[in-house]
Amino acid sequence: MTDYRKMWEDLGMDLETHDLLCEALPQAFGDVYLSQKNRPEGMGYYNFVVSEIHGVRPAELVEAQKKGVKVFGTFCVYVPDEVVFAAGGIATGLCGGSQFWVPSGEKVLPAATCPLIKASVGARLDRTCPFFSIADIFVGETTCDGKKKAWEILKQYAPVYVMDLPQQKRAKDVADWAEEIRAFLAEVEKVTGNKVTAESLSGAIKLINDKRRALRRLYDFRKLPNPPISGKDCLLISQIAFYDDPTRFTEMTNKLCDELEQRVKDGVGVYAPGAKRILFTGTPMAIPNWKLHHIVESGGAAVVGEETCTGIRYFDNLVDESQTTLDGMINALAERYMKINCACFTPNDARVDDIKRYVKEYKANGVVDINLKFCALYDIEGFLVEKALKEDSIPVLGLETDYSDEDAAQLRTRVGAFLEILNA
Ligand code: BJ8
Numbered sequence: 001m002t003d004y005r006k007m008w009e010d011l012g013m014d015l016e017t018h019d020l021l022c023e024a025l026p027q028a029f030g031d032v033y034l035s036q037k038n039r040p041e042g043m044g045y046y047n048f049v050v051s052e053i054h055g056v057r058p059a060e061l062v063e064a065q066k067k068g069v070k071v072f073g074t075f076c077v078y079v080p081d082e083v084v085f086a087a088g089g090i091a092t093g094l095c096g097g098s099q100f101w102v103p104s105g106e107k108v109l110p111a112a113t114c115p116l117i118k119a120s121v122g123a124r125l126d127r128t129c130p131f132f133s134i135a136d137i138f139v140g141e142t143t144c145d146g147k148k149k150a151w152e153i154l155k156q157y158a159p160v161y162v163m164d165l166p167q168q169k170r171a172k173d174v175a176d177w178a179e180e181i182r183a184f185l186a187e188v189e190k191v192t193g194n195k196v197t198a199e200s201l202s203g204a205i206k207l208i209n210d211k212r213r214a215l216r217r218l219y220d221f222r223k224l225p226n227p228p229i230s231g232k233d234c235l236l237i238s239q240i241a242f243y244d245d246p247t248r249f250t251e252m253t254n255k256l257c258d259e260l261e262q263r264v265k266d267g268v269g270v271y272a273p274g275a276k277r278i279l280f281t282g283t284p285m286a287i288p289n290w291k292l293h294h295i296v297e298s299g300g301a302a303v304v305g306e307e308t309c310t311g312i313r314y315f316d317n318l319v320d321e322s323q324t325t326l327d328g329m330i331n332a333l334a335e336r337y338m339k340i341n342c343a344c345f346t347p348n349d350a351r352v353d354d355i356k357r358y359v360k361e362y363k364a365n366g367v368v369d370i371n372l373k374f375c376a377l378y379d380i381e382g383f384l385v386e387k388a389l390k391e392d393s394i395p396v397l398g399l400e401t402d403y404s405d406e407d408a409a410q411l412r413t414r415v416g417a418f419l420e421i422l423n424a
Contacts (some may be wrong), residue, residue, distance in 0.1 A: 042256030058130035073135030086204035093242025097286030099403035178334035215315035226269025231303025239287035279364035343377040
């Protein structure tokens with residue numbers, strides 16, 4: 001294994017504290033992932049990416065920076081990666097999913113803030129995540145109040161650019177988002193020193209659409225009666241999609257899908273016959289937040305899909321590839337991104353429709369609606385989601401949690417009781 005200590009030191013990281021983080025991850029990954037039986041061989045690539053999570057990709061980013069490439073750190077699936085890649089930059093997702101960074105985030109944020117925000121800010125302040133140290137600029141958005149205010153704090157430590165996301169979905173809002181993308185493009189050109197052309201943007205649209213197509217292909221296997229891959233493994237792949245090199249990620253995911261195709265032909269599935277099928281809805285699960293998938297799947301059920309931004313919301317809907325002008329492409333980007341149904345929109349009936357559609361497509365027996373503590377958006381919208389599902393006689397369990405393991409036993413009990421109802 002390569003020694004990355006020199007790189008971490010050069011990045012100004014706190015090596016002592018970072019060592020503690022590196023010690024904990026292999027144990028957690030072994031317990032949750034490597035303990036699974038009958039995993040596809042193609043998961044070897046994603047195991048490797050996790051085993052070198054703070055090494056291999058950060059080293060690539062550092063090498064690219066030496067050649068003048070700029071790295072943009074993002075926190076929301078509304079930020080159009082296409083624009084960054086079209087300017088010869090690299091976009092990398094930065095949402096923090098570890099409890100390890102929460103205490104540091106709490107030094108500058110109220111404890112009553114969503115763990116995703118606390119961990120993301122904490123990772124930067126702690127100097128224990130190379131991705132946060134590498135990013136030349138952070139790109140925030142105005143999706144929720146917590147994030148909006150967190151950018152102002154983050155700005156005291158690093159350059160931050162904020163995109164203003166409309167909160168309704170009228171034609172005027174789509175046009176406003178297209179304007180925001182234009183302003184972002186100008187900022188990206190300024191930071192990178194490169195011009196975005198119709199040709200480069202068209203290439204970047206294809207690049208990111210290909211990633212979406214690969215993820216869609218992967219998720220289609222989860223619709224089968226006995227999926228050839230676990231929900232936990234699919235979550236890991238989705239999480240890695242945020243920061244891996246898009247070309248390599250697409251290639252490796254398609255390769256894995258080839259293997260899954262063969263597994264299906266051979267009748268290989270990963271679940272016991274009759275395992276109940278669960279669809280998750282709600283807040284995103286950033287790496288290494290595998291908590292609820294692990295609880296549900298170790299309880300004997302199958303997680304067959306996630307209506308989250310670390311799931312279907314990330315890859316659903318492609319950008320129209322037929323546009324030939326820069327303007328047309330920017331409008332196509334706005335159209336596609338405004339189809340993401342985040343709870344920050346009002347009204348947001350389309351999200352409820354999506355969830356019902358996914359229940360059918362993924363043949364879910366029940367829905368688990370997850371909320372990260374202190375996320376008012378998804379918590380409040382949860383009432384409408386759960387009401388709509390109950391009206392359609394779709395069993396639903398609402399859960400609220402954070403990144404700590406303190407509530408694991410209680411969650412296990414609640415999930416166990418829910419599965420019993422489904423099994424009855
Ligand atoms: S498009 S879901 S990635 S904002 S940070 S809203 S959990 S209180 S992450 Fe998100 Fe974009 Fe929407 Fe998706 Fe709540 Fe926490 Fe806010 Fe969060």
